[in-house]
Amino acid sequence: MAAVVYQTSKQTGITYAYESLSYWDKEKKQSRAKRRCIGRVDPETKEIIPTRKRGAAGDSGDQDNLHKRGPVPIENAARSFYGAAYLFDTIGENLGIIADLKKCFPDNYKQILSTAYYLIMEDKNPLSRFPKWAATHKHPYSKNIPSQRSSELFASISEDAKDRFFRLQGKRRVENEYWAYDTTSISSYSRCLSQVRYGMNKDHDPLPQINLALLFGEESNLPFYYRKLAGNIPDVKTVKNLLADIDFFGYDKIKLVMDRGFYSEANINDLYQNHLKFLIAAKTSLKFVKTELDKVRDSIRTWTNYNQKHDLYAYTTKIDWDYSQERPYKCDTLKGKRRMYLHLYFNGEKALEDEKNLNALLCRLQAELESGKNNPEHDKLYAKYFDIKTTPVRGTKVAAREDAIAEARRGYGYFVLLSNEVREAIAALEIYRNKDLVEKAFGNLKERLNFNRTAVSSDQSLDGKLFVEFIALIYLSYLKKKMQDGNLSKKYTMHELLDEIDVIECFEHPGHELRVGEVTKKQIELYEAMGIAPPTSLH
Numbered sequence: 001m002a003a004v005v006y007q008t009s010k011q012t013g014i015t016y017a018y019e020s021l022s023y024w025d026k027e028k029k030q031s032r033a034k035r036r037c038i039g040r041v042d043p044e045t046k047e048i049i050p051t052r053k054r055g056a057a058g059d060s061g062d063q064d065n066l067h068k069r070g071p072v073p074i075e076n077a078a079r080s081f082y083g084a085a086y087l088f089d090t091i092g093e094n095l096g097i098i099a100d101l102k103k104c105f106p107d108n109y110k111q112i113l114s115t116a117y118y119l120i121m122e123d124k125n126p127l128s129r130f131p132k133w134a135a136t137h138k139h140p141y142s143k144n145i146p147s148q149r150s151s152e153l154f155a156s157i158s159e160d161a162k163d164r165f166f167r168l169q170g171k172r173r174v175e176n177e178y179w180a181y182d183t184t185s186i187s188s189y190s191r192c193l194s195q196v197r198y199g200m201n202k203d204h205d206p207l208p209q210i211n212l213a214l215l216f217g218e219e220s221n222l223p224f225y226y227r228k229l230a231g232n233i234p235d236v237k238t239v240k241n242l243l244a245d246i247d248f249f250g251y252d253k254i255k256l257v258m259d260r261g262f263y264s265e266a267n268i269n270d271l272y273q274n275h276l277k278f279l280i281a282a283k284t285s286l287k288f289v290k291t292e293l294d295k296v297r298d299s300i301r302t303w304t305n306y307n308q309k310h311d312l313y314a315y316t317t318k319i320d321w322d323y324s325q326e327r328p329y330k331c332d333t334l335k336g337k338r339r340m341y342l343h344l345y346f347n348g349e350k351a352l353e354d355e356k357n358l359n360a361l362l363c364r365l366q367a368e369l370e371s372g373k374n375n376p377e378h379d380k381l382y383a384k385y386f387d388i389k390t391t392p393v394r395g396t397k398v399a400a401r402e403d404a405i406a407e408a409r410r411g412y413g414y415f416v417l418l419s420n421e422v423r424e425a426i427a428a429l430e431i432y433r434n435k436d437l438v439e440k441a442f443g444n445l446k447e448r449l450n451f452n453r454t455a456v457s458s459d460q461s462l463d464g465k466l467f468v469e470f471i472a473l474i475y476l477s478y479l480k481k482k483m484q485d486g487n488l489s490k491k492y493t494m495h496e497l498l499d500e501i502d503v504i505e506c507f508e509h510p511g512h513e514l515r516v517g518e519v520t521k522k523q524i525e526l527y528e529a530m531g532i533a534p535p536t537s538l539h
Helices: 083-094 097-104 109-121 127-134 147-156 159-171 239-249 265-273 287-296 348-371 376-385 402-409 425-433 436-448 459-485 494-502 521-529
Strands: 002-008 015-025 030-041 048-050 078-081 179-188 209-217 222-230 255-258 277-282 312-327 332-346 386-391 395-400 414-419 505-508
Touching: 002 030, 078 083, 083 097, 083 109, 083 459, 083 494, 097 109, 097 159, 097 459, 109 127, 109 147, 109 459, 109 494, 127 147, 147 459, 159 222, 159 239, 159 459, 209 459, 222 239, 222 459, 239 265, 265 277, 265 312, 277 425, 287 312, 287 332, 287 414, 312 425, 332 425, 348 376, 348 386, 348 395, 348 402, 376 386, 376 402, 414 425, 459 494, 494 521
Parallel strands: 179 255, 255 277
Antiparallel strands: 002 015, 015 030, 030 048, 078 505, 179 209, 209 222, 277 414, 312 332, 332 414, 386 395
């Protein structure tokens, strides 16, 4: 018995009609069906447009042959800008972004990619201008995504699918590289988001905020994980969640590098407990650091300890960390010693800068005290650096506490790094300084990707948009590294480089493969500098 069934392609959106013929399978003793594609359905008239037969025009051909598999044929003639999209497509294939997105978001991965491409290419333009860009550019989805559709796209991005993507991308990172971890604040105009809070806004915006934590591979220079945090959570409190996420995603052989905002005894103990390698900055005012620094303060500035490349003095000493672990299930505390390397540094330029900053601070504090315009946030600093006497006749008299100021000066120019793996001071310094790439990534996210102030109205939309922005950030980070490696940053801004190759056109005609227009010598050189073979044709 024959019947007509309809099926819509998730990739193209085209609905095809199939003739389904039922029959009885004697061997398996069950009803079976054979399908034959008889045409595609016109979206307006709903009529079935017959497919072209395999034979010549007018030849009936083999009626039982199924529709030939292969690339979806081009239906309309088009001329589009293609150079940047080709670059992104190839990067996405090489880094596994497209494959991982397709596994995690099979129904809308092309929409995610097209939106990410737009965010990169159009810099700070809002998503409402996507239709204008899509009309002139070749992109994965090939169709327009109006504002309402983009909102639906963001809302459709589930937490489970994101987790699968983070796991897949994390497995692609080099196992032996350090992972830089840091947080930033994103201001919000919306008060209805559950995690928006007033806190220590790193951009000094007078707005509530959310915090964003990001994990980067230092060697690959690529991000592969982020977490959204409430805006009033301090950095030091985020490490436990990071360690829990690392365990959840099944990442192995982890090495973390963090700044001193994440330092605490509890965090160091947790890192040891989870058997993770780490490199972390710490304050020179810590008791055990001051003890070791006092031992070498007079000898660190010797020629033996000088490093010409970084223009500083460096010294390493091995110490024992007093490890402790609460064990609720045994109602006791496990204690012991753990090996740690303490790297001490002295930099002359930093010493001058430290002195300049302290003098400026003291001037400001004294002016506030003498004018009577005290800042409650500075009460501890007032007490630390000044003796204050107030009488009805003489008013407020302020005298500097020279002992406290002298103690502060003893720390000028010094800084410290701690590690349970890196034994050499200069190696530790270079690993730590590479952490700057995380801060640059935050700059890309908030400035180039137009995410410095979010105005979305729901948590679900924020989560979805943030994920698409994160996909764009992977591409941007790849391009940034290639530009730096090839010394292109001196010749081009990111926008200039993308504009240079974006003008390459492609031509689409029904019945023919996509054809790429002329590619100049300069454009070829830029593709090669990006580690990408220049476009010729699409196979």
